[in-house]
Amino acid sequence: MPDAKAPLDLLLLPTWIVPVEPAGVVLRDHALGIRDGRIALLAPRAEALRHPAAETRELPGMLLAPGLVNAHGHAAMSLFRGLADDLPLMTWLQEHIWPAEAKWVDEGFVRTGTELAIAEQLKGGISCLSDMYFHPKIACEVVHETGVRAQICVPVLDFPIPGARDAEEAIRKGVALHDDLKHHPRIRVAFGPHAPYTVSDDKLENVLMLAEELDAGIQMHVHETAFEVQQALDKTGERPLARLHRLGLLGPRFQAVHMTQVNDEDLALLVETNSSVIHCPESNLKLASGFCPVERLWQAGVNVAIGTDGAASNNDLDLLGETRTAALLAKAVAGQATALDAHRALRMATLNGARALGLEQEIGSLELGKSADLVAFDLSGLAQQPVYEPVSQLIYATGRDCVRHLWVAGKQLLDSGRLTRLDEGRLAAAAGDWGRRIAKG
Template sequence: MTATAAPLDILLLPTWLVPVEPAGVVLKEHALGIRDGRIAFIGPRAAALKLQATEVRELPGMLLSPGLINAHGHAAMSLFRGLADDLPLMTWLEKHIWPAEAKWVDEAFVRDGTDLAIAEQLKGGISCFSDMYFYPKVASDCVHNSGMRAQIAIPILDFPIPGAGSADEAIRQGIELFGDLKHHPRIKITFGPHAPYTVCDANLEKIRVIAEELDAAIHMHVHETAFEVQQAVEKTGERPLARLGRLGLLGPRFQAVHMTQISEDDLVLLVESNTSVIHCPESNLKLASGFCPVERLWQAGVNVALGTDGAASNNDLDLLGETRTAAMLAKAVAGSATALDAHRALRMATLNGARAMGLENEIGSLEVGKAADIVAFDLSGLAQQPIYDPVSQLIYATGRDSVKHLWVAGKQLLDDRQLTRMDEQQLTATAIAWGRRISGQHE
């Protein structure tokens, strides 16, 4: 970076800068410069102040990190938040969620629910999320308009779903949307077969062939519960992950969501195929689905990312809170207080998510040349004092209300906790109106 280079669009001067890559580093008295939506400068504050910048932002008491990446969720289900709590997974799905979806889910529901989820996530420091829900084109329009970044997984099941009368129709829609958005700077289309128990071999093979042709990812719920695995073994003699391996789906483009049940053979399959695992600890805890052995996976070399799941089973889209839960749970499951330390937990919520989505060269860490997807956490509050290790304080002592500013591709979408492109009051009013309709207060 030389003084003759074009001026920076904005120069950020935080107390701490945590790049995530290299691992375990905390930079003090450093600055970050953005130009044309990308990180153009990272260096000592003294050197930064000699540079030309259109805007200079002092961020005292703040920690800059890569924007958080929510690697699994069902955005529009935010409108079902709290609808059917404290029930087993299959009861929750079959008796409550699927009937509610059949009755209520249309394009308007998906638009309003996705907008609500985007706003909640932006306020929680999330700059990129993965969505797997009906009417994916509507969701992608919401993402486009919001300025956020997302992976949209096309939902595919063997039976009709809202917006698609068959698996073939869903796949066709997915191919079309992939073509329409393949050059979009912030939206990536992937294929989302729902789960091994809702998609047959023939449809999985179609998805594999198309994903290979398009170089697209596959995002799927796998081994969410012991019951799912047991049922598959009783019916076919084969564990679901082994079936996916036999069908050729596993690989660096495959995102296995949940994975609470992992045998030694499963672990070998994950490692050899370089498959990513998306861990959703709070949803798994709330539905008593089981525990993903995160430390065991990490030590074996598996890329583990983090997701909130949908607000209907979590019940929030708070990835910072999810990261804290993941760190605590990993220690209990491993029986070791050193499992998943704070720095690795932050990596799981940022760079590992980017890697799972195939976006690690673009986002997930603060490095010159990468997209400027950045969050500023305010650690100046009473409950964060004193600060010995700011990353430890962020993970173990800080809530999402500390998120002060957020940039995606250099555009500020949250400024001093205020959404810059979305009307929070209108979103709240719309969500309340949907709640009244769904609960039957007026139909």
């Protein structure tokens, strides 16, 4: 821990602080101090003002919370936003997205698309994201340059993909990328075997062996649709999650994305192995993929995080909006108005996401010694009045346009709604150029 008597780099004085841990707490008339990129002080306002600070910022009408964690996405697919809407998943993938990727995705596409996605996410209060897409080395470069925190999942499929001729090459490049970045303070390299129906047993066993050796995460689309599960049963008599368990993949480092199909056996496996589930409600709704039973999972003790999925199937990267959808959908699916209350919804978008990515000791809650990954939401607008319970107002009455400030490791990446490291005009022009090229075919 840093010297408690040393001057703070920054003292923040918001109207409310929601630390997320302990659960359900809202601190009023408190302050948060940052030193050397970490949370060094969390104290009543009067006490905090006695500490010397290089900079003090009043944040009236604002709620200070941990930065949001987008636990699943495909960043560069922001350049395919709106390209093939209103189609079922397999039609969308096989007839539109995969052909477009084969034609257009190169390093330049990934760089611009990832920059665009990170800019959108920072402006929406997301300080940490998980990305699974091609040319992961380029994504890592963009993450490094922009200052955001990320888990970069190396995509692994049984067929050629942009940047890798086969799964062996993808895995080999992934291991090299992990070795290059294993000491990076903001980037974790994980493995991203695409889905049970696109990756064979031998490749999954190889991924597992390397993940255990490197202590790396494994993120995978699992039980996204009823069709996927039924197809596996018809071919092998085994549900995809059961197959992954048989192969040894399930465990604390495993991140099962979607999980719209969960029976009693699936639930037991998730609980037994302490695997995490990444819920992507709006993508699932738009593709009519099904409903993840969030409340049932939560009550059983499964760690449930939240992700936006890619902008090609959502169509935005708005995690605050996603969290509101998740809370409302959980109530309808469970048939209980008490399901996934506002505080638990915020926890799902922060600490649960950090835990899924193996980062819960570093981020996800406002606790002394943790990294100063913070977001300030402005609740002073007419649409948020009156404020009886600020977390309820945040989840049910606030949009991402209310995000004012964001810090990652104490460095401000969003100041009064303005990006500090990315040029929005340049990004918009570059994205427009790509859009015109792709539209022409």
